[in-house]
Amino acid sequence: MKNQNRHYPVSLIHPQGETMPGRKYPLPQTKEPFRDRLIRFRKTGGLSQKDFAQAVGISPRMAAYYETETHHPPTHLLAVFAKVLGVTADQLLGIEKVKTLKQRDSRLRRLLEEVEQLPPVERKHIAKSLENSLTAWKAQHGKS
Numbered sequence: 001m002k003n004q005n006r007h008y009p010v011s012l013i014h015p016q017g018e019t020m021p022g023r024k025y026p027l028p029q030t031k032e033p034f035r036d037r038l039i040r041f042r043k044t045g046g047l048s049q050k051d052f053a054q055a056v057g058i059s060p061r062m063a064a065y066y067e068t069e070t071h072h073p074p075t076h077l078l079a080v081f082a083k084v085l086g087v088t089a090d091q092l093l094g095i096e097k098v099k100t101l102k103q104r105d106s107r108l109r110r111l112l113e114e115v116e117q118l119p120p121v122e123r124k125h126i127a128k129s130l131e132n133s134l135t136a137w138k139a140q141h142g143k144s
Contacts, residue, residue, distance in 0.1 A: 034073050037094060038066060041085040046109050055084045 032040075042052050053063035056077060066074060073081070073093060082089045090096035115126050137143075 032094060033071050034093070035067050035071060037092060038073075038081070038085075041087055041092065041098075042067075045085050047084075051110075052084065056080050 042049070045052075047055070049063045049067070050060045053060040056063070057080070058077070078089050078092065082092050085092065087098060088096060091098045115123055118126070
């Protein structure tokens with residue numbers, strides 16, 4: 001059997017005898033590189049690199065790479081990044097402006113995740129203690 005993968009002359013592929021130019025669709029130019037937005041959103045969301053990597057399903061080393069070594073977003077993970085960070089893909093890419101995000105406390109988030117793992121009776125005691133502390137703080141600071 002003769003070679004099935006014949007190499008055709010370029011003139012048969014493209015009438016003018018030249019190769020087709022690759023098309024590039026650049027992302028919008030923004031003042032803030034992708035990696036800086038990623039870091040800002042991650043920190044605002046109260047996530048460490050390790051927590052972010054775990055939530056996305058990548059290694060901490062890859063999370064560090066996306067924040068330091070590359071200017072380009074990983075397209076196959078863009079939707080996951082956006083969901084974990086609580087922003088849209090357009091916001092993450094810098095296409096759409098981001099309204100003010102609430103700063104979250106990663107320490108508090110980790111503590112609450114630990115509390116969620118406790119038995120229901122223990123969770124109830126901790127919740128009651130938190131409610132009492134918040135009520136006392138509000139009374140002291142004149143908040144309702």
